[in-house]
Amino acid sequence: MEAKKMISIIFEDGDEVLAGLKQAFSENKVQRATIKSVEGKIKDLEINIYGAGVFKRRHFDESFKVTSMHGTFLEKGNTGYKGELFVSLASENTNSLGGTLASAKVTERLAIKADILEFK
Secondary structure, rough: OOEEEEEEEEOOOEHHHHHHHHHHHHOOOOEEEEEEEEEEEEEEEEEEEEEOOOEEEHHHHHHEEEEEEEEEEEOOOHHHEEEEEEEEEEEEOOOEEEEEEEEEEEEEEEEEEEEEEOOO
């Protein structure tokens, strides 16, 4: 059995999630990575939600607990990293929410672990 390499990325309050992931991948010379686990909360987020046959981008100011996050990122030469993060979220004010994350900031602390599939 092949041992997998993993990267752990810790974000602090106010950090931007997608930009932080891409920066961590670049600094660690990761070519391809798959998000495996997450623990923490996000706020001030934009999410693409599918409903009635179309995607709609919605903005939420409130803080959400991230119950699930998955996605794959691939380094595309001079254009940087491409990928999507699919999230499931929960808050005290709404039931649950899920979709493709377009942007988000960290509330307090967020820890993400990813399997590294290829290095540069």
